[in-house]
Amino acid sequence: MNLRNITTTALGAVVAVTMTAGVALAQGFPxxxxxxxxxxxxxxxxxxxxxxxxxxxxxxxxxxxxxxxxxxxxxxxxxxxxxxxxxxxxxxxxxxxxxxxxxxxxxxxxxxxxxxxxxxxxxxxxPHVLFSQSSRGWTSLDELIAAIEAAPGTIKFGHSGQFGATHVPGARILQERGVLDKVEFVGFQGGGPLSQAIVTGEVDFAIMFPANVNRFGDQVTALGVGGPESLFGAPTFSELGLSEDLGxxxxxxxxxxxxxxxxxxxxxxxxxxxxxxxxxxxxxxxxxxxxxxxxxxxxxxxxxxxxxxxxxxxxxxxxxx
Amino acid sequence: MDLFGSFTSGLGLVFGDEVIRIFAMIAIGLFFGMLVGSLPGFTTIMAMAILLPFSFNMDPLIGLPFLIGIYKGGIYGGSIPAILISMPGTGAAVATTFDGPALTKQGKARKALEMGLAASVFGDFISDIVTIVMIAPIAYIALQFGPPELMSVLILSLVVIASTTNGLFIKSLIMVFIGIGFAMIGTAPIGLITRFTFGWFPLTGGIPILPMLIGLFAVPEIFSAVEKRAASYIRDKSIDIRNTERLTRADLRRCFKTMCRSTMIGTWIGMVPGVGQVVAAFMGYAAAKNASDHPETFGHGELEGIAAAETANNAVNGPTMVPMLTLGIPGDNVTAILLGAFMIQGLTPGPELMIESGPMVYAVLISMVIANVLFLGIGWATIPMFARLVTIRKSILLPLTIIFAFAGSMVFHNQPFEIIYLIFFGVLGYILRKLRFDVAPLAMAFILARPLEEAFSQTLALSSGEMVPYLLTSRPIALAFLIATPLIAYFLWRRSVKLRRRMAEGT
Missing domain, CATH: 3.40.190.150 (Bordetella uptake gene, domain 1)
Structure with missing residues (x-):
């Protein structure tokens, strides 16, 4: 794409966007x-x-x-x-x-x-990816649950908004494992602030998506994934005995x-x-x-x-x- | 490759075969950014979101600088309606309305716009260079700021804002509390709980920022212009704006110290993710007013006021990029869009990016510096066009301003009920002005209250409900800010009392 095309396209876009209520030019849909x-x-x-x-x-x-x-x-x-x-x-x-x-x-x-x-x-x-901070040393969901039971109220789950796409699946997993009321929920507005809390180690575990988890590299350890296929070396939720209606x-x-x-x-x-x-x-x-x-x-x-x-x-x- | 090696390779990329195209696309980005940013109701975020798809088909070396051009141009563009018709398009431009419109009424619109441009470019340029040189320490500092630190910085900011504006400290505090009250309306930042909506659905999403800012700042200006029945928006119509009252070297020399101070403030604030330009502009303004020998002139057309606010809000730009580039964490909405732009170009920001594509990261940072130089030229060339706007007859300008106010309030979300907010805040702003209340603390508290509430609830959760011991034992930076807050408040209050006494004595 040459410079002239780009300029023309950009000009056209501005006009198009500011004239969204424009007159219909042709019959038919759209x-x-x-x-x-x-x-x-x-x-x-x-x-x-x-x-x-x-x-x-x-x-x-x-x-x-x-x-x-x-x-x-x-x-x-x-x-x-x-x-x-x-x-x-x-x-x-x-x-x-x-x-x-x-x-x-x-x-x-x-x-x-x-x-x-x-x-x-x-x-x-x-698919959702459940992961923990690698520094905590938990390599499986069972180890995370054991840690929560050993120190109730101290382990923090980070999510990107109440009743949102990462809060509910996390709550469901904790509920199915019987530790829902033993975890501190820390809510953030969106994936960006949650990512920061993960990088800085403010939260102990969280649920996000593969593209996010990729960015964290070795800092996090995947403990389980939604969907039919294993990712990041972690078992699927169904392999972990968790219900499949979420994920x-x-x-x-x-x-x-x-x-x-x-x-x-x-x-x-x-x-x-x-x-x-x-x-x-x-x-x-x-x-x-x-x-x-x-x-x-x-x-x-x-x-x-x-x-x-x-x-x-x-x-x-x-x-x- | 080490950082210096990446830097020199980045230089090679920018000044290689594509140099002309890079410069051209930055210039186009700057122009569109300024154009869109200067239209009331359009913000930098909107400009970037609209134009983002055009970068998809460009080489990253060209597409990313194009977006950076839009970013920088958009932020400066927002100050144009703030200076000319007291219509801040974003929170970052609110501090510019303290002195900009007053200068415009004195027939110094062009001087004010030139000061705004020079200050923006200065702040941006220096902070970009600091960013390039100190990228690793900046990334480290950014990581020290979690929810407790953000909470304490926001509390300090509210106190500084309340004590910066004109008038009684207690009146400013009242405005802060009213602003916080308005911010509580709608759905809570964390959770789906709705508050104070009285069953009226449009309040569910909270009060939108644009109709509120335009209503509070621009509508009372229109009313007072009608009241005064002046022939022109400018009081002295004999002043020929095209030839007189340009920015002089003496003005720049006088404001130089202020610009340096604001650059430092803006650069520091830029390192803290989530605080941004709004706080920087106010902190810069507050510092300039407090350091000045003539603080009483601030708020009445003081050129230093524009220099302070515009330098500080632009100095945020460089450091804000660092957490996004080095850690993959966007500090605000604009860097979130840039993060997406990087990803869609196949570059994933984070620690790996510096290792795998260090030269590209530096090429983007170097293009930010170049953008500043081009920005100065393009801005300078377009200022006369904008400045002439306010020389037209009031009978034409005022209806135009009203159209801008209404269109700007609902242009993007296209929600008719946003007009209701505009009218409500317009009338409220007018009444408050008549009662000699300054509305700036109200607007700022409204903007900062929700992030503050969010940071507070996160801190509470992180401390498992034991906030005081948690701050005492685990968060020394947050604690330091919280201890400093009452001390700074006392210092600022003392100064404002002295200033009022001095003004009363007429010395």
Missing amino acids: SKPVEVILPMGAGGSHDLTGRAFSSVMADLLGQPMIIRPTPGGGGVVGQEAFASNTDHSGHVLLYSHNFFDQMQKHATDLPYDTDDFVTVARINFA FMMRVVFAHKDIPAANLATLREAFGALNDNRTYQRLMSNLQEDISSYQDGTDYEVLRGPQSAAFKSLVEALVGG
Whole structure:
């Protein structure tokens, strides 16, 4: 890409972004740029993967795709902005995850119903990795649990937000091993501050995703991973006898359920072509994000009901316990 | 490769075959950053997030400096509406509104903008060089600051802010508590508990910062301009802004000490992850006011005030990059985006990056220094355009400012209820101004209260509920800041009493 192209493209982008309410130029769907509401802040892994697919979507969909971070209220503000949007044509989408989609409603009162959302595509999923500080000397989950039982209230679990993607799985594991009330929970707002607490040794163990754990190198020891495959030399949660209904964060694109069927089909087709796009492959590979776990919206819809039931029982157990 | 070897290789990369493209992309980034940053309602973070995908297809050596250009340009751009129409786009520009608009009304908008630019470039340039030379010690210092240290620095900052602004200390304290009260509204930083929303959903996410800042600072300015019925926003319309009142060497000499002091403050604060430009600008301003022989001129169009705030908030930029580059820890939202930009280029920040791609890290740092030089040139060339804005008739400028205020409040989130916040805080700001309250401590407390609450609850959890023994035995740095806080508060209070006495005596 030469300098002139880059300049022209950048100018075009600024114009496009500031004119998002632009006039429809053509008939058919999409007839204008597609806006994707992100119920999180800029710079996180959702934002980056969103920008990876939105940067190539103009070629696949025929219209630019604009990511609009709308953080606040632990995802509630962005999800509500999507739910209350009256444009149900498919020009406004939501890029969220399974915890915001199916778990939050069991933990708090929401001003919207996520059953009004329909899946366009599951972009991928990231398995959870349970790990401890290597300096603590625990090389397995059993050793961690033994240490917690030996010194209740002193060992600290770091997570990236209450009822979020790393808090609930951690609580579930501790609950299943009977030590939930013997651990000090230290919450951080997002993965960045949690990473710092891990690097500085403020917390003893945590749950994050493979890309994060890679960055910590030898400083941490993986004790267990979600998903079917072992990672970092640690056994899977099912091998450890832990339940399998958690252990993943699913990155999912939603439309409103009233979207016309043809428009939903167009969107699903465009997203379905993502994995064949070389630029997308390169960007996701650089982000250390898996693309093989892509799933079509129709298939993912089947998973949402059982997920909700599992989350419901988990939240009830956690709140009760 | 050792650090010096990496540095020389980094120099070779920057001044190699791609030198012209690197310079060109930094310049483009700076220009867009300034443009977007100067639009009320758009922030540096938004500018970077919007333009990030354009770096995906560039070589890292070109794409990363492009983003750094946006970063630097955006921060300076935010000071332009703060100086001209008292409309701070971010917390970092709030301290600039103390003296900027007053200078504008005296017909010195161009001088104020030039001072802002010179101060920004000075602070940035020196702190970038310090960063390059001291990258390892800075990384070490950053690691010493966990939640307890952050909590103590934020408490100290609130005390300094309350005692820096104009008027009675007790009035500032009242404003601080009201600001904290507003920050409590919404969902708690840790947990899904919502507070003080009175069942009104828009409050769930808390009060958004932009409508609040624009409402508190810009709307009362509009009201008072209407009240005064002056023909122009500038009181003396006979002043020709294009030719007079430029920044002089004498001005720079007078502000040099202040700029050096603010650079030091900003560089130190930049090493502490999570504190950032907001605190730096206020600390720089407070230090300049306290060191001055004529503190009474601060807040009434003192050029040193702009120099102090703008130098300090830009001096944060260099050191903030260090935890991100060397440890993979982003200290704020901007460095979080840069971290993503590195990753998407196939470079994973962290200790391994320095070993595997040391020259690339240094090339990025060196491009930050180059960006400052280009920044000075581009900024200087565009200032007359911005300065002329306020010479237009008030009958045109005021409606334009109102449009900027409303559009700026809701342009990015596109939420109509943000207009309600703008009107509420506009009216509140106007009433408080009439009652001779300074709204800056309110805004600052609002910005800092949530990180403070978060750091406090984390400290409580880390200490297993035994905070005092924990601080006494395990966190000496946090303890030192907490002990220093009442001493500094007493010193600042004494000074403000003396100043008021001096002003009353008319000496």
